Amino acid sequence: MSYKIYVDGQSGTTGLQIHERLSQYSDLELLTIDPDKRRDPEERKRLLNEADLVFLCLPDEAARESVALIDNPNTRVIDASTAHRVTDGWVYGLPEYDQAQRDRIRNSMRVAVTGCHAAASILSLKPLREAGVIAGDYPVTLHSITGYSGGGKNMIEQYEHSEDDFLTSPRHYALGLQHKHLPEIRRYADLQANPVFLPIVSNFYQGLAVTLPLHKVLCSSQYSIADIREVYRRYYDQQSFVRVLGQDDSVGVEPGFFDVQACNGTNRADIAVLGNDDQVVVITRLDNLGKGASGAAIQCMNIMLGFEEDRSLKQ
Ligand SMILES: NC(=O)C1=CN([C@@H]2O[C@H](COP(=O)(O)OP(=O)(O)OC[C@H]3O[C@@H](n4cnc5c(N)ncnc54)[C@H](OP(=O)(O)O)[C@@H]3O)[C@@H](O)[C@H]2O)C=CC1
Numbered sequence: 001m002s003y004k005i006y007v008d009g010q011s012g013t014t015g016l017q018i019h020e021r022l023s024q025y026s027d028l029e030l031l032t033i034d035p036d037k038r039r040d041p042e043e044r045k046r047l048l049n050e051a052d053l054v055f056l057c058l059p060d061e062a063a064r065e066s067v068a069l070i071d072n073p074n075t076r077v078i079d080a081s082t083a084h085r086v087t088d089g090w091v092y093g094l095p096e097y098d099q100a101q102r103d104r105i106r107n108s109m110r111v112a113v114t115g116c117h118a119a120a121s122i123l124s125l126k127p128l129r130e131a132g133v134i135a136g137d138y139p140v141t142l143h144s145i146t147g148y149s150g151g152g153k154n155m156i157e158q159y160e161h162s163e164d165d166f167l168t169s170p171r172h173y174a175l176g177l178q179h180k181h182l183p184e185i186r187r188y189a190d191l192q193a194n195p196v197f198l199p200i201v202s203n204f205y206q207g208l209a210v211t212l213p214l215h216k217v218l219c220s221s222q223y224s225i226a227d228i229r230e231v232y233r234r235y236y237d238q239q240s241f242v243r244v245l246g247q248d249d250s251v252g253v254e255p256g257f258f259d260v261q262a263c264n265g266t267n268r269a270d271i272a273v274l275g276n277d278d279q280v281v282v283i284t285r286l287d288n289l290g291k292g293a294s295g296a297a298i299q300c301m302n303i304m305l306g307f308e309e310d311r312s313l314k315q
């Protein structure tokens, strides 16, 4: 059977990448909208209801509008926006979250793909919470360094076509500590309070790394750095898109420096446990446009439609 697929927001950063990946599936029928009508609710409604599965690659408000336009009970939705990630009736699109998540995704009509910062944060936090290395009231701090494509078309335009000097250096943002990914991080890492989360956007196109400091005195029992690495190893043992870096693995091209862009072009997340037996940091990197957006969305589609999970995705 050939499924009909529609990408709402097909000309945006994430939409274009999903389209490109879908063009490798000769057994799917891609529905496309006339570019002049791409914001026309009537035309979008027609396509949304004709499709077996739709990707929403839109700002949050437009994603909510698309969902409201769907009245075909058989149309399945994969939403790349922040709109539905902690909404009842939606499944969180992170297959590696726990043992049951793939089945939840497979059986769902509504899947919300993770935020890019959130994916790296939750992949770091969940095994530690599950093993009891940190408790739910652990005071979590997260820093995320991201390429500017994370900000979509407008930010790409700003970085690539402006002469402004301030864009040449890294910029902290979300300074009110209320970034839109906090609700999903808090819920899926099962934390009692919001982490202190501070992202930093820098002058490179794509790639992201979240740093989680672990203060050993605050961890529930005395885990060595090797024990912590082992917790991740065991947790992600069966996951082809998560790699736990060993003590001797290189984390960057140049010794002593971490490479934020090493997962670019893949759907992989790398987790590095660094430091020493007194102080540990966990750094998780991924491609914000891959595992952080279009790659994750395609991975969810593969699961939902019964394809090989890694079809068209690089590890
Ligand atoms: N970039 C990234 O790394 C990530 C992005 N996301 C999320 O994915 C979603 C899309 O992001 P991204 O691709 O970066 O954004 P872009 O700004 O690059 O693209 C947004 C797209 O949405 C379209 N659009 C906006 N408003 C409407 C509307 N009312 N009706 C129909 N179409 C509309 C735009 O159309 P037009 O061509 O007319 O401007 C554009 O094609 C967002 O929710 C974003 O937060 C998620 C994870 C990572």
Ligand SMILES: CC(=O)N[C@@H](CCC(=O)OP(=O)(O)O)C(=O)O
Pocket: 080, 081, 082, 114, 115, 116, 117, 146, 147, 148, 149, 150, 151, 152, 155, 180, 181, 199, 201, 292
């Ligand atoms: C650099 C930059 O601005 N990045 C975006 C994150 C992109 C993303 O993951 O957005 P969604 O939550 O909508 O999926 C931000 O921090 O808001």
